[in-house]
Amino acid sequence: MERRDFLVGAGLLAIAPTASAAAPGLDWGAVRREFRLDPALTNLGLFYLASNPREVRDAVEEFQRRLDANSHDLMPEEAQKVAEALGQYVGGAADDIAFVPNTTMGLSIVYGGLKLRPDQELLLSDQDHAWHQQAARLAAGRVGAKVRVGTLYESSAKATEDEIATRLRNSITPQTRAVGITWVQSSTGLRMPVRACASVVAEANRGRKSEDRCLLVVDGVHGLAAVDDDAARLGADVFVAGTHKWLFGPRGTGMVWVNPEVNGEIAPMLPSLSDRSTTALLGPGGFHAFEQYFAVAAAVRFHQRLGRPQVAARIAELSARFAAGIAEIPGAVVHTPTSLSAGLVCFDVPGSTGPELVQRLADKNIQITTAAYRIPYARIGTSILNTPEEIDRTVREISALAR
Numbered sequence: 001m002e003r004r005d006f007l008v009g010a011g012l013l014a015i016a017p018t019a020s021a022a023a024p025g026l027d028w029g030a031v032r033r034e035f036r037l038d039p040a041l042t043n044l045g046l047f048y049l050a051s052n053p054r055e056v057r058d059a060v061e062e063f064q065r066r067l068d069a070n071s072h073d074l075m076p077e078e079a080q081k082v083a084e085a086l087g088q089y090v091g092g093a094a095d096d097i098a099f100v101p102n103t104t105m106g107l108s109i110v111y112g113g114l115k116l117r118p119d120q121e122l123l124l125s126d127q128d129h130a131w132h133q134q135a136a137r138l139a140a141g142r143v144g145a146k147v148r149v150g151t152l153y154e155s156s157a158k159a160t161e162d163e164i165a166t167r168l169r170n171s172i173t174p175q176t177r178a179v180g181i182t183w184v185q186s187s188t189g190l191r192m193p194v195r196a197c198a199s200v201v202a203e204a205n206r207g208r209k210s211e212d213r214c215l216l217v218v219d220g221v222h223g224l225a226a227v228d229d230d231a232a233r234l235g236a237d238v239f240v241a242g243t244h245k246w247l248f249g250p251r252g253t254g255m256v257w258v259n260p261e262v263n264g265e266i267a268p269m270l271p272s273l274s275d276r277s278t279t280a281l282l283g284p285g286g287f288h289a290f291e292q293y294f295a296v297a298a299a300v301r302f303h304q305r306l307g308r309p310q311v312a313a314r315i316a317e318l319s320a321r322f323a324a325g326i327a328e329i330p331g332a333v334v335h336t337p338t339s340l341s342a343g344l345v346c347f348d349v350p351g352s353t354g355p356e357l358v359q360r361l362a363d364k365n366i367q368i369t370t371a372a373y374r375i376p377y378a379r380i381g382t383s384i385l386n387t388p389e390e391i392d393r394t395v396r397e398i399s400a401l402a403r
């Protein structure tokens with residue numbers, strides 16, 4: 001399907017005003033029809049694990065057909081196409097990308113392969129995902145190094161770029177070998193100012209030798225295809241993301257991008273199937289569900305046709321609409337800061353804990369989630385597949401439950 005097929009108006013190409021000023025002309029209903037969503041469900045948890053559009057499903061089927069015909073043909077040219085597609089999408093080079101099955105494996109491979117001495121430490125924050133923290137702990141434990149978990153803001157709702165940068169600056173020591181952060185935190189919905197963090201890390205690195213250099217590792221899974229920015233140009237050294245969430249890639253796919261200046265600092269953890277490049281060697285080998293990996297290129301094409309700015313604007317417009325609606329409920333608290341946000345909104349309303357609200361809304365066929373952290377805030381994610389009507393209905397139901 002061509003981008004013009006998503007454009008509304010006579011002859012499909014006419015730019016007609018839609019409900020979304022930020023994404024003029026895109027017919028989001030047509031986009032949604034490319035997916036096999038349950039029509040009875042208002043799903044505000046689509047970021048959790050991707051539903052695949054027709055184009056991705058067709059690509060999986062086609063690669064499966066080719067592998068079934070001759071499973072000796074592992075199609076290395078398709079792996080190259082995926083690396084090129086992802087490279088282009090994140091503003092980096094194909095050679096700087098490795099394929100991994102998910103974010104967790106990507107982070108584990110990066111921390112596990114990082115040349116780390118017992119006198120060094122990995123510095124993470126208390127809002128990084130539990131699996132991110134565990135990946136760091138397992139890696140540090142193997143060499144007798146430490147993991148330190150800091151707090152980058154007092155209150156997520158009031159956090160600012162300055163506060164985060166200052167706290168980070170004060171936390172880095174000469175022993176800090178890597179700083180791990182999350183582009184969009186699934187605990188609070190906060191979008192980390194990655195460039196500001198990168199400047200702090202660059203400042204700390206002045207005069208350091210390469211074996212002491214502090215790397216900035218970003219868990220980017222909730223930013224990729226939700227935020228309109230080049231992940232490889234945020235100033236991070238390593239960017240890891242599953243491609244099976246906001247990008248709508250096949251389930252069980254993900255990527256690692258490594259700044260070529262530091263790719264010698266991370267050694268492969270496992271034998272690799274790919275010798276495309278130094279970074280590609282980080283991708284775990286053995287045979288894979290190749291039909292899933294190769295179809296990642298179709299997911300990138302799908303997003304590029306819609307336009308990354310249009311996708312991000314639609315996601316942000318819907319999440320702002322939701323946050324504004326919740327903020328009007330007496331006693332409700334929105335934990336996601338308006339100025340540092342993307343597609344996730346975490347909140348609390350009087351009368352229900354996060355898990356209770358999930359259950360009460362499920363009874364009304366509305367899927368939300370909680371952040372599985374120390375404080376399980378109620379949480380929604382606004383996808384381009386959601387509609388303003390779904391957002392308004394959900395706010396109304398939450399408001400009624402809060403009474």
Ligand SMILES: Cc1ncc(COP(=O)(O)O)c(C=O)c1O
Nearest residue numbers: 102103104105129186219221242
């Ligand atoms: C911030 C964050 N990082 C990592 C993960 C794990 O992602 P994956 O399933 O791709 O390993 C999640 C899970 O949703 C997450 O929210």
